[in-house]
Amino acid sequence: MSILKQNEKMQSVISYTLPKLYTGKKGNDWYVAFNAFSPVDGKMKIKRIKLNHIEKKSERRKYAADLIYRLSNELRRGWNPWIFSEGDGKEYATFEDVCNRYLEYITKMHEEKIYEKETYVGYLSYLRNMRMYNNSLQVPITYIYQFNTEFVSDFLEHIWIDRKNSAQTRDNYLTFLRVFSSFLVQKRYLKTKPTDGITNIKHKVNHKKFRKVISTEHLVMIREHLERTNKHFLLACYILHYCCIRPKEMTFLRIGDFSLKNKTVTIYEDYSKNNNAAVITVNIKILKLMLDLNIFSYPSSYYLFSTGFHPGKSQRDPKIFRDYWLPHVRKKLNLPDWYQFYSLKDTGITAMMRSRIDTLSVRDQARHSSILITDTYTPHDLQECNEVLAKFDSVF
Secondary structure, three states: OOHHHHHHHHHHHOOEOOOEEEOOOOOOOOEEEEEEEEOOOOEEEEEEEEOOOOOOHHHHHHHHHHHHHHHHHHHHOOOOHHHHOOOOOHHHOEHHHHHHHHHHHHHHHHHOOOOOHHHHHHHHHHHHHHHHHHHHOOOOOOEHHHOOHHHHHHHHHHHHHHOOOOHHHHHHHHHHHHHHHHHHHHOOOOOOOOOOOOOOOOOOOOOOOOOOOOOHHHHHHHHHHHHHHOHHHHHHHHHHHHHOOOHHHHOOOEHHHEEOOOOEEEEOOOOOOOOOOEEEEOOHHHHHHHHHOOHHHOOOOOEOOOHHHOOEOOOOOOHHHHHHHHHHHHOOOOOOOOOOOOHHHHHHHHHHHHOOOOHHHHHHHHOOOOHHHHHOOOOOOOOOOOHHHHOOOOOO
16 A cells, blocks of 8 residues: 555544534533544544533533543544544543542442441542542543543552551452442443452452450450449440340340340341341340349330440441440550450350350351351360260260
8 A cells, every 4th residue: 555545544544523512402402523534434423422411501611611622632633432432422521520420329329228338438438538639639630531540550559658558458449449440331431440450469368367356354354444434335345245246236236126034135137247137145144234224124116225325216326336445445444456346256256165165056146157157266275175075975
């Protein structure tokens, strides 16, 4: 092919008309349009980018002017929508508009109880910090197509290095970015996920969970301290330790869920972590404390842990437990940082195993899905002989 014909062919590929704003005959059909040569069809084709999703007309004009300027520059540099893009113009939605749309999406997911509150609050935080990071850049991204692998990688580096967060926190952000990227692809803002190829720093494979249990000495300190200062919070600690009922589940407990006669408490499937209802054995120590606090004198419909950890009509957020634990227990008693409120559950399961309670009973009390999970709590110092097994006999 001659140089002249090559130039003619190249010229046809990059041929275009400058984009313009159109508002329709009645001013109700706004879009930016331009023509560009389609190599597949061998002719010029019109490309439309609709603007009706922007409510205010003044904002539409501002958006259109910016879009026309950017498209014109891209076309002059040789960009062709029929070669490099098969989208419908959504890639030119602004980053802020898409973030607002995603905010509406996750809010709806939370309202429909598809997202747990913890997940929803976490995503809100990640989204807010991502937008703040973009606004802090010398040249922030404007359009969603600019949300690419480079942006994601730089943002994760900012989280891990600039903000000095842990590798785990950095990986948590990556998980959010993967979900956000999937949303963008699903809604046709992007063709591929910018997070593809970016890996976690921490690889949690084939390792046994390391648990920090609370020492016997410290357990006594905690009990004696709370007996003097807050018996209602001590009750919460007992329920976590002896019943293995998780903090979120504890916020749903009502007085009527307890059976003093049967020494049990019912966990309903609506708020159970594994979505299964269960009847849990209640330790006598818990029942005695409940009687001492006159818990059963309150209406059966009252939540066990409401304002001030007292029974009441209003349900509280699970964070009330850890918010009280940190300043009023751990710091007050100068306990190690790794003693979390949830450590009481791990310590309780470990104590049951150490007391030679059979694994199946412990599994059922903790509502583990498998004995393998319960076995992770088995203390390493249980090396002595089990006399029951030593004297076991059969017909064999």
